[in-house]
Amino acid sequence: MTTNRITDGTERAIIENMLDRNRAALIETVRGLSEADARRRLVASLTTPISLLKHAAGAERIWFQRFWAGLEASECDGYSERDEGTFTVTDDETLAGVIAEFERASLRSREIAARFDLDDTKHMPLEGTVSLRWTLLAMIEEFARHAGHGDILREQLDQAAPRA
Known part of the structure; x- marks a missing residue:
């Protein structure tokens, strides 16, 4: 998914665009990898x-499905606990499948976020009272950090690949 950068518009449009660009950047770090290299x-x-x-899909579910939509873990479309389990990829999962899972979770997050205003707040025991604005910005931060991790891993993998 290519997301054009917007630099002018409503605060919400700019924030959501930045989040979508970071989602896309994270996906780009794995495009073209073999299943072995991806793991x-x-x-x-x-x-x-x-x-x-996989972790990013979990973060989408934790923040939007569990926190903002108020769903129980059993009602979410995948793993949604706040622990290292969000990084767990089973042997039968493929890279294409995990990309699709992240894209589905992101779409659902967009749908849930659309129900709220940026200034709407909810209380979360670990963070306290947070707004939707804070949540969107926290997701931008999270995905930007992980896209950077992905860039470094990809650079290592690409340098290790035999050159033609």
């Missing part, structure tokens, strides 16, 4: 190219 662990943590997308 290759290059750092000590659970972070792999595919697990970054």
Whole structure:
């Protein structure tokens, strides 16, 4: 998905565009990787190219499905606990499938966010009272950070690949 950058418009349009651009940037870090490279662990943590997308899908569900929509974990369309399980990719999952999962979770997040105003607030035990604006900005921060992680992993993978 190509998302053109907007620099003028309503605050909401600019924030949502920035979030969508970071979602797209995260997906771009895995495009063209083999299944093996997508799962290759290059750092000590659970972070792999595919697990970054899996984690991002989990973050979408935690913040929008669980927190803003008020769904229970069993009502969400995938894993939505706040722990390292968001990085877990099973052997039967494919890179294309995890990309599609992240895109579905992102679409659902957009639909849920559309029900609220930027100034609407809810209370969350760990963060306190947060607005939708804060949530959208926190997701921008999260996905930008992980897209950077993905860029570094991709650079390592691309340098390790035999050159033609």
